[in-house]
Amino acid sequence: MKPVRARPAWRRPPIFPILVIWAVLTLLLLLFAPIPARLMGQAASPTMQEIETTVTWFTGLSAPVAALVWAILLYSAFRWRHRGSEPPMEDGYPLRDNRRVFTVWLLGSGVLCLVLLVWGLVVIAPRTAEANPAQEPIVVDVTGQQWAWSFTYPDEGNKDSSDLYLPVGQTVAFRVTSKDVVHSFWLVQLGIKVDANPGETTVATVRPTQIGTFQVRCADLCGLYHSYMQTTVHVVSEADFNAWLQHPAETSS
Numbered sequence: 600m601k602p603v604r605a606r607p608a609w610r611r612p613p614i615f616p617i618l619v620i621w622a623v624l625t626l627l628l629l630l631f632a633p634i635p636a637r638l639m640g641q642a643a644s645p646t647m648q649e650i651e652t653t654v655t656w657f658t659g660l661s662a663p664v665a666a667l668v669w670a671i672l673l674y675s676a677f678r679w680r681h682r683g684s685e686p687p688m689e690d691g692y693p694l695r696d697n698r699r700v701f702t703v704w705l706l707g708s709g710v711l712c713l714v715l716l717v718w719g720l721v722v723i724a725p726r727t728a729e730a731n732p733a734q735e736p737i738v739v740d741v742t743g744q745q746w747a748w749s750f751t752y753p754d755e756g757n758k759d760s761s762d763l764y765l766p767v768g769q770t771v772a773f774r775v776t777s778k779d780v781v782h783s784f785w786l787v788q789l790g791i792k793v794d795a796n797p798g799e800t801t802v803a804t805v806r807p808t809q810i811g812t813f814q815v816r817c818a819d820l821c822g823l824y825h826s827y828m829q830t831t832v833h834v835v836s837e838a839d840f841n842a843w844l845q846h847p848a849e850t851s852s
């Protein structure tokens with residue numbers, strides 16, 4: 600019979616202390632979960648609202664996984680830190696061939712990926728429906744060029760503007776293109792970011808639900824003055840929008 604030798608203390612898996620650190624870190628990360636969405640600013644469309652909800656859920660769901668990695672890392676760094684002039688002790692408890700750890704890790708990450716995939720599909724579904732609204736969308740042609748955006752309203756006698764004006768509560772279809780290099784049309788608070796490709800037209804739809812002034816930016820590095828390639832989107836009431844269409848100078852700011 601083989602003699603049973605007890606493992607030295609430092610070779611036993613320190614499950615309990617790691618679980619405690621994991622629980623504390625998970626709790627802290629869950630408290631942190633709503634912050635990224637808040638930093639993204641107030642949502643001005645249902646699209647942006649869904650993006651913010653998704654960011655919060657994804658941060659929350661990844662909290663226990665990140666906490667586990669950090670818990671093992673922190674425990675190892677402090678508990679098995681090498682001190683003094685003695686040679687370092689042997690390597691720590693091996694997890695490489697541990698079937699239980701392997702199974703838990705694989706099942707955990709598998710289920711998590713599946714949840715994220717289903718979530719993504721559920722969020723995309725209403726967006727696809729919104730792209731084909733019952734009411735005709737307002738069409739805006741968006742053109743990017745080094746280093747400015749310009750907007751044309753083809754249904755309003757090809758009216759031109761360097762600021763974007765949109766009526767609140769109505770679906771807008773942007774037909775996005777570029778005159779020179781690849782830009783990215785980014786309506787920050789409305790949750791739209793779509794590439795502007797030369798020679799191609801890409802359509803993106805959104806329904807602004809907040810009256811206010813928001814940012815329009817370029818999100819692709821497109822040359823020397825890329826960071827100046829920004830303007831404003833004014834989401835206004837329908838009456839103000841019609842007034843602007845008639846007399847742009849009176850309501851533009």
Ligand SMILES: [Cu+2]
Binds near residue numbers: 782818821
């Ligand atoms: Cu650009």
